[in-house]
Amino acid sequence: MANYQWYPGHMTKAKRMMQEDIKLIDLIIELVDARIPLSSRNPDIDELGKNKSRIILLNKSDLADTRKNKTWMEYFSDRGFHVLEINAKTGAGIKSIQGVVQEACKEKIARDRKRGIINRPVRAMVAGIPNVGKSTFINSFAGKACTKTGNKPGVTKGKQWIRLNKGIELLDTPGILWPKFDDQSVGLRLAMIGSMNDEIVHLDELACELIDFLRAEYAGMLENRYEIEINDEQSAYDVIKSVCISKKCFLKGEELDIMKSSAMIVDDFRNGRIGKITLEMP
Numbered sequence: 001m002a003n004y005q006w007y008p009g010h011m012t013k014a015k016r017m018m019q020e021d022i023k024l025i026d027l028i029i030e031l032v033d034a035r036i037p038l039s040s041r042n043p044d045i046d047e048l049g050k051n052k053s054r055i056i057l058l059n060k061s062d063l064a065d066t067r068k069n070k071t072w073m074e075y076f077s078d079r080g081f082h083v084l085e086i087n088a089k090t091g092a093g094i095k096s097i098q099g100v101v102q103e104a105c106k107e108k109i110a111r112d113r114k115r116g117i118i119n120r121p122v123r124a125m126v127a128g129i130p131n132v133g134k135s136t137f138i139n140s141f142a143g144k145a146c147t148k149t150g151n152k153p154g155v156t157k158g159k160q161w162i163r164l165n166k167g168i169e170l171l172d173t174p175g176i177l178w179p180k181f182d183d184q185s186v187g188l189r190l191a192m193i194g195s196m197n198d199e200i201v202h203l204d205e206l207a208c209e210l211i212d213f214l215r216a217e218y219a220g221m222l223e224n225r226y227e228i229e230i231n232d233e234q235s236a237y238d239v240i241k242s243v244c245i246s247k248k249c250f251l252k253g254e255e256l257d258i259m260k261s262s263a264m265i266v267d268d269f270r271n272g273r274i275g276k277i278t279l280e281m282p
């Protein structure tokens with residue numbers, strides 16, 4: 001699990017590396033988490049990546065609300081991004097990327113052609129905050145149909161490129177964007193999807209936040225998952241207690257193991273076992 005201890009030093013280093021790598025590429029393939037497409041993104045990339053072609057991938061779309069994925073696709077597409085929903089783990093959606101890359105880079109390709117440069121591959125980098133699925137994506141996108149081109153002295157010293165068959169070269173190390181904790185709700189959402197160090201998070205508080213959200217936005221899901229009844233008078237904490245009883249989370253004797261059922265609820269959510277859930281909307 002990613003460990004979000006972002007000190008100014010980490011941030012400066014990540015930013016410097018992005019600035020260096022961006023000089024080498026035509027296209028940024030930015031991954032966001034479909035459950036929190038804004039909180040999992042750092043808008044500084046827009047400034048760093050100006051003049052570059054841009055694609056946004058709503059990754060982990062299998063865990064997010066199918067209908068809301070569509071809303072987010074429209075949101076980003078209205079803002080001028082090429083956007084796709086994918087599941088980097090299974091490879092779903094990845095086949096469409098080739099076409100989108102050509103589309104996103106068509107001005108560059110036309111410019112090259114005018115200058116007599118034909119079939120120069122588009123150079124791309126994958127970027128995103130920790131844990132959004134960058135490595136998983138690179139593996140499934142590159143698959144076996146690729147060869148590492150190795151160092152190209154002078155131009156790309158020390159950089160490894162993965163040559164994909166149809167005109168794309170991918171930098172093999174992804175750009176790491178730093179999370180942007182503008183307000184507390186961003187930190188909370190990152191914690192919910194498991195992108196914060198759980199040692200600095202109180203799981204019972206996190207479970208309460210999740211329960212309140214689910215009761216308001218996804219009525220019935222908790223009841224189904226845990227075979228419990230919930231009425232309006234109950235607090236989120238009462239719901240955790242009900243889950244303790246239903247799922248037999250007890251300490252010695254009859255004492256309820258609140259931390260165990262809290263951890264269960266949070267973990268079930270993170271792994272999609274409660275349902276397909278999106279935590280934020282535009």
Ligand code: G4P
Binds near residue numbers: 002060086132135137
């Ligand atoms: P990073 O390079 O951006 O830091 O992320 P990484 O690829 O390491 O992925 C982080 C976690 O997210 C991994 O799980 C990975 O399997 C999972 N993941 C990536 N893409 C998807 C997706 O589209 N859907 C789902 N459901 N999961 C995805 P992990 O807990 O580290 O390992 P494991 O559970 O796969 O064993």
